[in-house]
Amino acid sequence: MTKNKQKIGIHELYAKDPIEADKLLWGRVGEPKSRRGFLKKSALAAISLALGTKMVFADYFPRGIIPAALAHSSEAFELEGKRAGLIVLNDKPINAETPPHLLDDKLTPNDLFFVRNNGIPPREVNLSTWTLTIEGESVRQSKTYTLADLKSKFKQYTYHITLECGGNGRKEFNPPAKGNQWSTGAVGCAAWTGVRLKDILNEVGIKSNAVYIGYYGKDTHISGSDKVVISRGVPIEKAMEDESLIAWAMNGEAIPMLNGYPLRLVFGGYPASCSGKWLHKIVVRDKVHDGPKMTGQSYRVPCKPVAPGTKVADKDMCIIEAMPVKSLITFPKSGVMLPLGKQLPLRGHAWAGARSVTKMEYSIDFGMTWQPCNLSAPKNRFAWQQFDAKVSFPEEGYYEVWVRATDSEGVAQPMLLPGWNPKGYLNNACHRIAVKITN
Amino acid sequence: MEENRNGINIGLLITSVNFVFVCCLLLFGYIAAGDIIADWFKYSPKVALTNTTKKTTSASHFDKAIDGIHVQTGLVYAEGFEVVRGTCTTCHSAKLVTQNRATREGWKQMIVWMQVTQGLWDLGEQEPIILDYLATHYAPKAVGRRANIDLAEVEWYILNVEED
Numbered sequence: 001m002t003k004n005k006q007k008i009g010i011h012e013l014y015a016k017d018p019i020e021a022d023k024l025l026w027g028r029v030g031e032p033k034s035r036r037g038f039l040k041k042s043a044l045a046a047i048s049l050a051l052g053t054k055m056v057f058a059d060y061f062p063r064g065i066i067p068a069a070l071a072h073s074s075e076a077f078e079l080e081g082k083r084a085g086l087i088v089l090n091d092k093p094i095n096a097e098t099p100p101h102l103l104d105d106k107l108t109p110n111d112l113f114f115v116r117n118n119g120i121p122p123r124e125v126n127l128s129t130w131t132l133t134i135e136g137e138s139v140r141q142s143k144t145y146t147l148a149d150l151k152s153k154f155k156q157y158t159y160h161i162t163l164e165c166g167g168n169g170r171k172e173f174n175p176p177a178k179g180n181q182w183s184t185g186a187v188g189c190a191a192w193t194g195v196r197l198k199d200i201l202n203e204v205g206i207k208s209n210a211v212y213i214g215y216y217g218k219d220t221h222i223s224g225s226d227k228v229v230i231s232r233g234v235p236i237e238k239a240m241e242d243e244s245l246i247a248w249a250m251n252g253e254a255i256p257m258l259n260g261y262p263l264r265l266v267f268g269g270y271p272a273s274c275s276g277k278w279l280h281k282i283v284v285r286d287k288v289h290d291g292p293k294m295t296g297q298s299y300r301v302p303c304k305p306v307a308p309g310t311k312v313a314d315k316d317m318c319i320i321e322a323m324p325v326k327s328l329i330t331f332p333k334s335g336v337m338l339p340l341g342k343q344l345p346l347r348g349h350a351w352a353g354a355r356s357v358t359k360m361e362y363s364i365d366f367g368m369t370w371q372p373c374n375l376s377a378p379k380n381r382f383a384w385q386q387f388d389a390k391v392s393f394p395e396e397g398y399y400e401v402w403v404r405a406t407d408s409e410g411v412a413q414p415m416l417l418p419g420w421n422p423k424g425y426l427n428n429a430c431h432r433i434a435v436k437i438t439n
Numbered sequence: 440m441e442e443n444r445n446g447i448n449i450g451l452l453i454t455s456v457n458f459v460f461v462c463c464l465l466l467f468g469y470i471a472a473g474d475i476i477a478d479w480f481k482y483s484p485k486v487a488l489t490n491t492t493k494k495t496t497s498a499s500h501f502d503k504a505i506d507g508i509h510v511q512t513g514l515v516y517a518e519g520f521e522v523v524r525g526t527c528t529t530c531h532s533a534k535l536v537t538q539n540r541a542t543r544e545g546w547k548q549m550i551v552w553m554q555v556t557q558g559l560w561d562l563g564e565q566e567p568i569i570l571d572y573l574a575t576h577y578a579p580k581a582v583g584r585r586a587n588i589d590l591a592e593v594e595w596y597i598l599n600v601e602e603d
Contacts, residue, residue: 088534089534089538090531090532090534090535090538091532091534092530092531092532093531172582172585172586174579174581174582174583174584174586175541175542175545175579176539176540176541176579178539178541178545178548178549178552179539180535180538181538181539222530222531223530223557223558225558227558292556296556332598333596334588334593335593335594335595335596336595336596336598337595337596337597337598338597338598338600342600343600344598344600345600400588415585416584416585417584417585429585432588433588434588434590434593436595
């Protein structure tokens with residue numbers, strides 16, 4: 001159960017922007033000619049489910065109005081394609097994180113995968129007309145593919161790839177950093193299916209001066225202006241890795257709308273903001289890409305360490321590339337009570353940016369001693385790994401179980417917050433849960 | 440857009456003398472000019488509220504403050520609230536305010552950032568009101584290098600484990 005203060009009632013959403021609420025809640029959008037609410041089948045199903053009955057004449061129901069049967073509801077709503085229980089940090093644009101105990105699956109289910117949107121997802125997606133264009137100063141030719149082209153012309157691959165928001169853990173920085181105050185849940189690992197970006201870039205033809213790729217998506221700015229919401233990318237070397245995908249499927253299903261349907265980039269180990277959603281254009285640049293949120297302070301940290309609270313000039317901020325080693329306890333949920341003499345089953349995931357995790361440990365005495373956990377090998381590079389242990393406690397009382405991952409270069413998670421940075425990125429401090437041993 | 444919205448506003452002002460017909464008028468408005476009404480809603484959230492929750496009598500409950508917190512937005516209900524709601528939630532969720540903490544200077548920087556990159560307008564004489572409100576009610580807390588687990592948030596439960 002999430003706390004009430006973290007939920008958004010249906011009224012709040014409708015009161016602010018009924019049209020938007022319709023779209024977010026039910027996927028319902030206006031039909032241009034009649035201006036009546038037009039319900040996609042999935043949206044109708046969602047409304048019917050919430051009402052507990054079929055909605056008759058649903059097509060004539062005006063958009064932006066709460067169905068009367070739901071008008072009393074102050075229940076937290078489910079985001080389209082998402083299970084209840086996600087913690088909604090921001091509803092305009094939608095940002096929602098997954099509580100740790102809901103990340104227990106080896107592959108994060110689509111309806112539990114976190115959402116970090118910078119803008120508004122596209123309203124209409126037509127699979128037959130959706131195209132991907134490759135252009136930019138460092139391509140030999142500009143080329144456009146339909147989704148059918150991508151699926152038929154190139155070999156398809158599936159990889160388990162962990163995506164984590166660069167700002168995951170921001171909530172703990174002090175002095176605080178502005179932005180969505182992610183706790184631990186802006187991370188997930190899914191089986192992504194698509195084509196290798198390098199296969200497409202090779203077919204298009206890349207000039208030797210290529211330095212970076214940048215993406216453009218079909219999301220729109222929350223201000224309603226036609227500004228580009230976000231256009232980030234990765235160095236060309238990263239783009240050419242085997243696991244760098246243009247994906248249309250997530251865990252064997254279509255990618256949820258909030259996660260980039262119908263097409264997105266997937267770059268393991270880099271901040272998830274590099275993995276552009278609602279992808280329709282890739283530019284190959286002869287310099288570091290300079291789209292919105294590539295420059296200034298966005299997704300950058302001080303090139304040299306600074307004291308907490310330091311104001312850092314843009315020129316002294318460097319782009320985040322590989323993310324640091326990190327782990328998460330997904331079972332049990334924090335707040336567990338157990339009788340003395342019983343062993344506590346402990347499990348979770350560990351991941352390490354471009355590296356692998358080679359050691360996993362837990363401590364019940366705030367780091368004075370560490371005990372080993374079992375640790376699985378990654379399914380492939382950039383997949384998170386599973387750990388487990390049976391934890392014994394010497395006497396009754398309050399404990400915290402802390403876990404610590406060490407990567408293949410010998411770098412471990414800190415117990416305290418890592419280096420402070422102005423935007424609050426890269427918090428990989430050890431995760432911990434509260435435990436009470438009773439008699 | 441501007442003249443259209445004004446036109447609709449005048450029409451509604453006249454008609455809203457009879458409150459009962461507001462709902463019908465808006466329904467008609469959707470059929471005739473959904474997007475214009477949508478814009479109009481953005482600047483008149485109270486009307487939207489009245490409309491959408493008309494049958495529930497909960498509209499007033501929803502737009503009031505409980506324990507000093509405005510129910511609808513989650514913002515602290517204190518001096519400057521109306522200006523902050525009117526200015527900030529036009530473009531983004533109030534949650535983007537309530538989950539953040541900063542000094543007055545930090546909040547000022549956020550305003551400047553929104554003006555430079557997000558199209559926020561010059562706030563004029565409202566800026567000090569907004570900054571006073573934010574710096575008072577959403578100031579940083581001293582938590583050191585790492586805060587304790589927030590035990591007030593922990594929901595304790597008993598785990599049943601099988602015998603080994």
